[in-house]
Amino acid sequence: MNDKMLMRGSHVIGEAAVRAGCRFYAGYPITPQNELTEYMAGAMARLEDGTFIQAESELAAVNMVIGAAMAGARAMTSSSSPGVSLKQEGISYLAAQELPAVIVNTMRGGPGLGNIAPSQGDYFQATRGGGHGDYRTIVLAPASGQELADITRKAFDYADTYRTPVMILGDGMIGQMMEPVVFPEPLDLKKLPPKPWILDGAKGRPSRIIRSLLLDVSVEEDQNWKLVRKYEQITREIPAAEKYLTDDARLVVVAYGTAARIAKGAIKRMRDIGLKVGLLRPITLWPFPNRILVEMSRWVRHFLVYEMSTGQMVEDVRLGLEGRSQVHFYGRPGGVVSTPEELSKVINTLYHRQNLQEE
Amino acid sequence: MATKVFEWPRYLKKAVFHYCPGCGHSIIHRLVAEVIDELGIGERCIGVPPAGCAVLAYNYFDVDMGEAPHGRGAAVATGIKRVLPDRIVFTYQGDGDIAAIGTAETIHAANRGENVTVIFVNNGVYGMTGGQMAPTTLIGQNSTTTPGGRDIRRDGAPLNLSEMLGIANGSAYIERTAVSSPKTIRHTKKALTKAFKVQMAGLGFSLVEILSPCPTNWKLSPVDAVKWVDESMTRYFPLKVIKDLAPDLK
Ligand SMILES: Cc1ncc(C[n+]2csc(CCOP(=O)(O)OP(=O)(O)O)c2C)c(N)n1
Ligand code: SF4
Numbered sequence: 024m025n026d027k028m029l030m031r032g033s034h035v036i037g038e039a040a041v042r043a044g045c046r047f048y049a050g051y052p053i054t055p056q057n058e059l060t061e062y063m064a065g066a067m068a069r070l071e072d073g074t075f076i077q078a079e080s081e082l083a084a085v086n087m088v089i090g091a092a093m094a095g096a097r098a099m100t101s102s103s104s105p106g107v108s109l110k111q112e113g114i115s116y117l118a119a120q121e122l123p124a125v126i127v128n129t130m131r132g133g134p135g136l137g138n139i140a141p142s143q144g145d146y147f148q149a150t151r152g153g154g155h156g157d158y159r160t161i162v163l164a165p166a167s168g169q170e171l172a173d174i175t176r177k178a179f180d181y182a183d184t185y186r187t188p189v190m191i192l193g194d195g196m197i198g199q200m201m202e203p204v205v206f207p208e209p210l211d212l213k214k215l216p217p218k219p220w221i222l223d224g225a226k227g228r229p230s231r232i233i234r235s236l237l238l239d240v241s242v243e244e245d246q247n248w249k250l251v252r253k254y255e256q257i258t259r260e261i262p263a264a265e266k267y268l269t270d271d272a273r274l275v276v277v278a279y280g281t282a283a284r285i286a287k288g289a290i291k292r293m294r295d296i297g298l299k300v301g302l303l304r305p306i307t308l309w310p311f312p313n314r315i316l317v318e319m320s321r322w323v324r325h326f327l328v329y330e331m332s333t334g335q336m337v338e339d340v341r342l343g344l345e346g347r348s349q350v351h352f353y354g355r356p357g358g359v360v361s362t363p364e365e366l367s368k369v370i371n372t373l374y375h376r377q378n379l380q381e382e
Numbered sequence: 383m384a385t386k387v388f389e390w391p392r393y394l395k396k397a398v399f400h401y402c403p404g405c406g407h408s409i410i411h412r413l414v415a416e417v418i419d420e421l422g423i424g425e426r427c428i429g430v431p432p433a434g435c436a437v438l439a440y441n442y443f444d445v446d447m448g449e450a451p452h453g454r455g456a457a458v459a460t461g462i463k464r465v466l467p468d469r470i471v472f473t474y475q476g477d478g479d480i481a482a483i484g485t486a487e488t489i490h491a492a493n494r495g496e497n498v499t500v501i502f503v504n505n506g507v508y509g510m511t512g513g514q515m516a517p518t519t520l521i522g523q524n525s526t527t528t529p530g531g532r533d534i535r536r537d538g539a540p541l542n543l544s545e546m547l548g549i550a551n552g553s554a555y556i557e558r559t560a561v562s563s564p565k566t567i568r569h570t571k572k573a574l575t576k577a578f579k580v581q582m583a584g585l586g587f588s589l590v591e592i593l594s595p596c597p598t599n600w601k602l603s604p605v606d607a608v609k610w611v612d613e614s615m616t617r618y619f620p621l622k623v624i625k626d627l628a629p630d631l632k
Contacts, residue, residue, distance in 0.1 A: 046465070047464065049461070074465065076460070076494075078457070078490075079486050079487070079490040080486060082454065082457075082486075082487075083454070083457040083486065083487050083490065084457075086450065086451065086454035086457035086458050086461070086487065087457045087458070087460050087461040088461060089448075089454075089457075089458050089461060090430075090448070090450075090457065090459060090460060090461020090462040090463075090464075090465070091461035091462070091465045092461070093448040093458070093462055094461065094462045094465035094466045094469075095465065095466075096465040098461070112451055112454075113451065113454075116449075116451050120448075120449070222428045222446040222447070222462065223428070223446065223466055223469065224425050224426035224427060224428060224445075224446055224466075224469050224470075225425055225444075225446050226425040226426065227425070230444050230445050230446050230447070231446050232440040232446075232447050232448075233447070233448040233449060234431075234440060234447075234449040235449060236437055
């Protein structure tokens, strides 16, 4: 079944998760991600060894995922912003207990109950931990149907490889958009690398403990440094970004997910009228693709960060560049999605104000 | 020839308990380990320790143990059991853990009929955090957050979680016992055995609530503490079978 299919983004994640060997899903309804929960209900019911649970809360869902991960399953939960706030307790424990799991956040307008329109207001929460303690979460930001399929597979692989929670950060637009997609072949579960740490009863071996309580401060410190070394390895191994028309660009827009789609439209318009503008689209938000940014700063003096928020990723761009180039920001929060025309005007104005046009 | 009449339970590690003298957790740990041994399920058991005084239970039980966040034992156990339905999964939780922060997880696990066993240690206070009021603190009982005694109008009445769970459709066996005397201790072991057997038979959610002394936070001697279990706690929390869908299973 490798034909091209036209599918809604949320369904793509679900189908890709099943093909990646996800056999446990627990979730709680919240718009705009119900399509994923519903898809998993159907998909797990069709599998002999699949489990779907509509949990009583997001807290319960993520804790069920903790149990499933301890027992060795590829496990996933999903939600939207207010629900992901509740999942943060579990995400902190997953990181501390070094358990693999995939968490999908289909962001909506906030803070508070906000609205159900696409937004990027959860960037800080996703990339800065969100839960308590000294940990990082791998955060992947897909921008198209095909990428959703590919990234979901990767999310499960990263989770297992590094024994850490992985978040797929999308929004209502990406979740609802129908696009053609080709799925990877389903993984043979038997061929996945063994997990010699899981809890499945101590038959023929010493009993095991999965925990995060380390009362001795020096033991907790050692564990924290061990996690840091793992995070450093992840930072070396997985940063990814898409570059679009950046080779000769004088101004590069930095945007992810839905915002990057809009930015691409604006950049095409700008190119049509002769402005040398390009796009840098981070695909991993943590680890942030700093190296690519720094490389680009050799010829790009101006970056314009565009977000569907009041400015969150812009801080990572500034940190990454460490003053090498100028960083400008444009964003609209609350679930407002800018049009490419609107963004074109912003780019055009900035381009001319900074005298970037050809002499 | 001498016959051995008493020995260290196979599934209890040779570690020194950190529990206070006279604490019920020590007795209950031993009972659980004995039951696991007698049922021959030690090599397919997975335990879920709580936040609370028993947080270090994984240092004592010699079976696979996976820690849950405070109150979430039933959800974590659900995840484990659904992935490995032929294993025996139990949680071990205090009253603060199970009846305050974890009420929702517990009621819904029971209602779904999750085939897990819950060991619910009711000592009427938050032991680990220093003796604050728990949902099970008795009316008039002093705690660090009810200095003049629990006031029903301000603090509500003690919560009968086990009775609530008895109403849940998916619960199969719920009994309240105590560890206040050799007799109640022997009976508690029977109840624990039955709870695990209910799980082994796939009948659904099983729970044993055990009234347990906390001499330290009750500010009573161990002897007075067990007396207080018998004389005060059992008046609000009567020892009885609350639900039993398998009366013939012994
Ligand atoms: C989210 C969260 N809130 C609070 C705590 C602090 N805490 C640890 S144990 C506990 C209460 C334990 O009381 P109980 O369950 O009755 O067990 P006992 O110590 O009496 O055996 C609390 C409130 C925590 N660990 N996590
Ligand atoms: S504080 Fe109470 S419950 Fe905790 S170990 Fe001491 S006696 Fe036991």
